Amino acid sequence: MPNAQCPIPKISVHLWEEKIVDKLNRDDRSKQRKQKNVKAIAELLRTVLQTQDIAVKVGSKDSAIYVVLESASIPPRKKWVSYLKYTLPRLRLESSLQTVKVYGRQLGRKRAAWVEAFELARPKASDIQRSKVKQTVNFLFCLVGCSSFLIGASWNWIGDREWHSNAAIFSSNPETMSLEPETTKTKANNETPSASETNEAKNQSNNQAKGRFNLLFESLSPDSKIEPILLQPFPSANLVAIFENISDTIEASLPPASIAIKAVGDIVPGTNFPSNKLPAKPDLLFESVEPYLQGADLLFGNLECPLTLHPYSAKDISRPLVFAFRAPPSYAQVFKKIGFDVMNIANNHSSDFGSVGLKDTIAHLEKAGLKTIGQKNEIIYLTVKNVPVAWIGFSTYHYHNSVHDLENAQRLIAEAKQKAEIVVVSMQAGAEGVAAKHVRNRTEMFYGENRGNVVRFARFAIDAGADLILGHGPHITRALELYKGKLIAYSLGNFIGYRSLSTAGQLSYSLILEVELDLEGNFVSGQIIPVRLDRKGIPRIDTQYGSVDFIGNLTKSDFPQTPLIIDSQGEIAIKPQG
Known part of the structure; x- marks a missing residue:
């Protein structure tokens, strides 16, 4: 003592x-x-x-x-x-x-x-x-x-x-890192040391x-x-x-060395149309994953549900496989509270309640302090760490920026690149379901609808000046690819589908993708934070790392030449050269 x-x-x-x-x-x-x-x-x-x-x-x-x-x-x-x-x-x-x-x-x-x-x-x-x-x-x-x-x-x-x-750093890691300082040895029995x-x-x-x-x-x-x-x-x-x-x-x-972006896939926080399937407390939808959504410079999601009080749907839901979603405008504040910065509305559900519902959705999100992307010919600019970042949303529909119109895509990306250091492209494209989990360099069809060639568009966008491609829409997670130093996430899967989206089998795999980009927009490092949707479509952190294995295997299968390594903990790195 x-x-x-x-x-x-x-x-x-x-x-x-x-x-x-x-x-x-x-x-x-x-x-x-x-x-x-x-x-x-x-x-x-x-x-x-x-x-x-x-x-x-x-x-x-x-x-x-x-x-x-x-x-x-x-x-x-x-x-x-x-x-x-x-x-x-x-x-x-x-x-x-x-x-x-x-x-x-x-x-x-x-x-x-x-x-x-x-x-x-x-x-x-x-x-x-x-x-x-x-x-x-x-x-x-x-x-x-x-x-x-x-x-x-x-x-x-x-x-x-x-x-x-x-x-230890992680309880699952058997190696511990000792930080104990060396103790000072003393003479026994109060023996006086010599000179x-x-x-x-x-x-x-x-x-x-x-x-x-x-x-x-x-x-x-x-x-x-x-x-x-x-x-x-x-x-x-x-x-x-x-x-x-x-x-x-x-x-x-000091100038920043990089920026960090977190991104999630399709969000349907429940619906009150045609019947009430809303959660009693919408905050509970994010309870398990909220801490893992923090810590990045920008947080992105794909909102597949209009936020409106408009009573009339633009879809005939009496037809088979036709769905329309609607949630209260107050949910915009929930998204803001969680920390979202950018929401994509270029998808096949943003107009479920027509132009009125779409305008309402944009207005409510922007009033809450979020930026929306996906309106035709629109580019959104955000500044983080004094670095301007441009966002452009694309889908397969003509009333959005279309993945089929490569000439217009090139024009928009070139314009964005003139004003921003980094350009992020959101891409709603590709067929849907478990049968569509693999990515191929060809046009994908879904119930007779041309859902685009996602490989061609993503690579074209990068050639035009884009730095990061965030894909969504197939309702299942897909492979990652590194193309000319830029990361392509071909599908982020479902993130929330409360009593609305199927979570059977592989459809339950989800993730929070974290990406670090340098100031040239090149991929530096990344992380797959594994998520799994429960039977109600609520995201939970997956301690079994199911989506890490799933995405890792798809990446090896679909893009065997891509220089990416995804380890068992979800860390994404570039293979060393040589």
Whole structure:
């Protein structure tokens, strides 16, 4: 137990010359350096996070660093990834560590709500000459580093402090990542150490301090003249304030490296026509999946149900296999509350209640703060992270932007590309049902209706300048393809079909697709968050990963040459070349 009578000592800190620290580092073994790297990162994050109710786990395996953030609510992705992207490359980490993978999840859940990976690019020598803003950032990081080290050092002087590592990254993963610091060995029976032992201990302590400060202060210029300083540990409240200042400064001074988009398929939240099949509480439709819809820059869905009070359907539902859906206008607020940004209305149900119902739907969604896409010759623009993103909705019908009219599609995409960095195309096309799960480069027919050649259109759109293709309409999930560096999702399947859409067998497979794009619109990474619809058509997170296997197998079968890898956890990556 700590000695309550022992005051916290003041510590004189010397920042050693770069060449001395380099020699010390070269004397360490690679494995020991990796362990020090992991502990330094863990200590820095824990110090910053200790009053923010976020638990952190840090570990390494092969050439990767793994960071897991857990809290009662999902940790904000943008804030923490920006912090890590700026901080970690500036620490003098073991050169064999090349990649960082960050997981954010809610406490008590096995799956991560978001995952982001990035390469651990070291700063160039020329980067040392920074602007005043970045010099301020470096100084703030130094303060955090000093505080982290000094608090730990002070605790060691007071007495041994027991650390507890968090749970493994995922409970299903048998490998755990130890973050336990090495304990200090003491003499038994209060034996007094000899003078040589005392000097050896002091030298070891100095070497450890040098190594620690080498990690935290590497970004300072080697030519800087730094005098010894006398510091006291910062209170935790000050550390949090420093971090907030760092985070704000980083976001203001650094351009974004990528944007993240989440997308889901067909949404029919119930209907009150011709009879009432609405849920008692519409919020419950999203109860299982809501946390997993958060964390992206943009969230997209395909709404296959008019939001209107108009009483007259434009369809003759007395005919076989003819369906008309209608939901209350108040559902627009439900979608907004969940976090949707863009809703596609270029589909075969948006006009179930004629032009009146369609206009009502658009008006209610836009009043709630959502953008709608799919009206003929219309392009929607949104700006995220100061990056303009264009959205265009296509279907197989002439009163929408049609997949059959390639000339008009090329014109619209070219126009969008002139005004936006990234162009996203929504595509309602393809035959329906289990028999239509495979994608072929040919025209698809459904009950005599030409549902387009989805492969031809998707690739044509990319050739014209589109960066991401989000397909829907077949009511079943389909394969993914990477074409010229751009991702094509041929069908996102059903996402909600409350008492309306079939969920038998493979029709129950669904997903939340997360895609990371760079500023050129190229695919960087992705995630299939597996979802399965219950018998009422309500989406539930699928712990069996059924849709991951289903989509993975379809991708291998339908596009064997595509350079995509989908692992058992749903992570989508590009195969290494060579």
